[in-house]
Amino acid sequence: MKDCEFILSAPYLVTQNDAREIIENGSIAVDNGLIVDIGPRESVAANWSGRTNLDYADALIMPGLINAHTHSAMTFLRGLADDLPLMDWLNKAVFPVEARLNPEIVRLGSLLGCAEMLATGTTACVDMYIFEDAVFAAAKEAGIRCMGGEAVFSFPSAAAAGPEEALEITEDLAAKYADDPLISVAVNPHSVYTTESSVLRACADLALKRNLPLHIHLAETRRETALCLEKHGLRPVARAAENGIFEARVLAAHLVDINNDEVRFLAAKKAVPVHNPASNMKLASGVASVPMMLEAGLPVALGTDGPASNNTLNMFREMNRAALLGKVWSGDPAALPAGAVFDMASRSGAVAMNDPRLGSLETGKAADLAVIDTSGPHARPFYDAASLIVYALSGHECRLTMVDGKIRYRDGRFDFDYDGLLREAGRLKNFVLAKIS
Numbered sequence: 001m002k003d004c005e006f007i008l009s010a011p012y013l014v015t016q017n018d019a020r021e022i023i024e025n026g027s028i029a030v031d032n033g034l035i036v037d038i039g040p041r042e043s044v045a046a047n048w049s050g051r052t053n054l055d056y057a058d059a060l061i062m063p064g065l066i067n068a069h070t071h072s073a074m075t076f077l078r079g080l081a082d083d084l085p086l087m088d089w090l091n092k093a094v095f096p097v098e099a100r101l102n103p104e105i106v107r108l109g110s111l112l113g114c115a116e117m118l119a120t121g122t123t124a125c126v127d128m129y130i131f132e133d134a135v136f137a138a139a140k141e142a143g144i145r146c147m148g149g150e151a152v153f154s155f156p157s158a159a160a161a162g163p164e165e166a167l168e169i170t171e172d173l174a175a176k177y178a179d180d181p182l183i184s185v186a187v188n189p190h191s192v193y194t195t196e197s198s199v200l201r202a203c204a205d206l207a208l209k210r211n212l213p214l215h216i217h218l219a220e221t222r223r224e225t226a227l228c229l230e231k232h233g234l235r236p237v238a239r240a241a242e243n244g245i246f247e248a249r250v251l252a253a254h255l256v257d258i259n260n261d262e263v264r265f266l267a268a269k270k271a272v273p274v275h276n277p278a279s280n281m282k283l284a285s286g287v288a289s290v291p292m293m294l295e296a297g298l299p300v301a302l303g304t305d306g307p308a309s310n311n312t313l314n315m316f317r318e319m320n321r322a323a324l325l326g327k328v329w330s331g332d333p334a335a336l337p338a339g340a341v342f343d344m345a346s347r348s349g350a351v352a353m354n355d356p357r358l359g360s361l362e363t364g365k366a367a368d369l370a371v372i373d374t375s376g377p378h379a380r381p382f383y384d385a386a387s388l389i390v391y392a393l394s395g396h397e398c399r400l401t402m403v404d405g406k407i408r409y410r411d412g413r414f415d416f417d418y419d420g421l422l423r424e425a426g427r428l429k430n431f432v433l434a435k436i437s
Contacts, residue, residue: 004031005405007050009041010371012060014385016346016360020339022385028061030367033181033405038361056399058375060385063360064123064368064401065315066349069215069253069274069303072113072138072146073106073129076428077308080436086221086283094308100435101158103134108428110135111421113313114142118409120314120395121370123402124353126251126274126303128188128215130159133173136183141416143408145368147353149173149188149215152203154196163199167206174210181404184353185210186251191217192239193224200243207248213354214245219262220254221285237262246271251352253303255293256286263289267296272352275344277321278312279305287329290322291336301352302344316395319345323390338390367405373397 006029013026015038027044029037037044074094081093106129117125124145127135132150139146150159150169160166170187177183187210189195189203207214219225219236228236237258240246246269253274255266266273275288293300302322304313319341326336350359357366374382378392401409408415 001049002047004029004036004048004050006030006052006054006367007044007048008054008056008061008369008371010056010059010061012374012382012385013038013361014060014062014389015362016063016342017362020386028361028367028369030402030405033367035361035363035365035367038363054371054400056371056373058373059399060372060374060388061361062121062370062372062385062389063346063358064370064403065121065345066301066353066358067117067122067125067303067313067315068251068272068301068349068352069276069305070113070125070127070313071129071306071308072117072125072127072313073109073135074306074308075112075116076105076109076432077306078311080308080432082282082311084283085223086285087223089283089309097432097435098130099158101130103131105428105431106131106134107138108421108424110138111142111416112425112428113307114138114144115414115418115421116307116313117315118142118144118401118403118414119398120316121372121398121401122313122315123368123370124349124358126186126215126352128190130157132169132188133176136173136177140182143182143403143406143415145182145353145358145403147184147186147213147215149186149212152187152189152199153194154199155194163195163202167202171206171210174212184355186213186215187248188215189245191220191224192236193227197243200240200245204244204248212248213251214248215251215253216240216245217254218252219257220280221283222257225257235262237265241265249354251301253305254280254285254288256280256288258289260292263292263296263298266293267298271298272301272348273298274301274303274352275322276303276305277325278318279309281321281325282311283309287325289329290326291330294340299348299351300344301348302341314395315345316389316393319390338384338386341390342386367402369402370398371400373399
């Protein structure tokens, strides 16, 4: 009999392993941040003694979800500028407020975003914003995994005088967080329409120099494509390729306006597309060809985008919309089945995070998991776990979220001063109103 920190038990363990195994009446032993055993309750109990035992009579335990593209700090803009097309939304609402941001507003907004994600079963995110060190500070305080880096534009931001400084900040962050268990760094050129060729090349060079992933908005709308063709004579994917972007490990967010040749190119370059269905619908950006990407072998991940264009960071909601939108796009009710979408939010999210320890519940993997209550009438009867998760649950059934073997959220309580955050959160609205008045 060996000691471990936790044993969690539930009627269903949704492993997301290669066989997509569901273990009934199972237990998970957790120690030193890792899953040290998983299996039938009797088997785990015969080998492990937990210092804390959490037994859920009516629940499932699943891998923590991975939000592979977001701007978590933008909670401060939630609901401010709805019902606008992308370019108007950016240029008339978002960029003017962001030009006056400061690190403390970014930290508060990010901490609120981290709380929302943890409370709905998300254990990791890929973030892009300015003052990204403040985002990381919030992620550390909340205890959520975060990959991010300073957003790079050809023009100044509130955090950097220009692209050179933004890249210097990114390199400093990479050094600062090189050995951090929760934080990792990516190079973040915002898009091909906000970065000149020399800046795109500099971003690619830094990613290759420091062996960092590169995270970019790409081919988000037909208007972006038209602007790119008009200015450069190239479509967005080709413009990114011309400037060396795909020599790095690329996470490409949105990829709405791409063709068959571009899908094949992305697959050859082992890019990771990140689908953002709610944001794409709300901004009327279009519908990404996710079934086509999956058929080409691309590991399509799933993200919420920011809470200013979604307006939530809830990955359960995003899974549901991804599944339904895929069917409407293709005219095929069998397109994007629940299991494929759940894979996008878990296993493919691990690919996006470049962390093979994530995305499934298996011995030796990180103890990143969520306990989901299934006692509600909307969760009965229970035939298929992926169907229940994608089509019936809302995310607000989450009872516990564990990251790196630590309980970060449990039954409405967080592992940080959430009441204090709520008292400070009023500053977010006051800040925005003062900037737009």
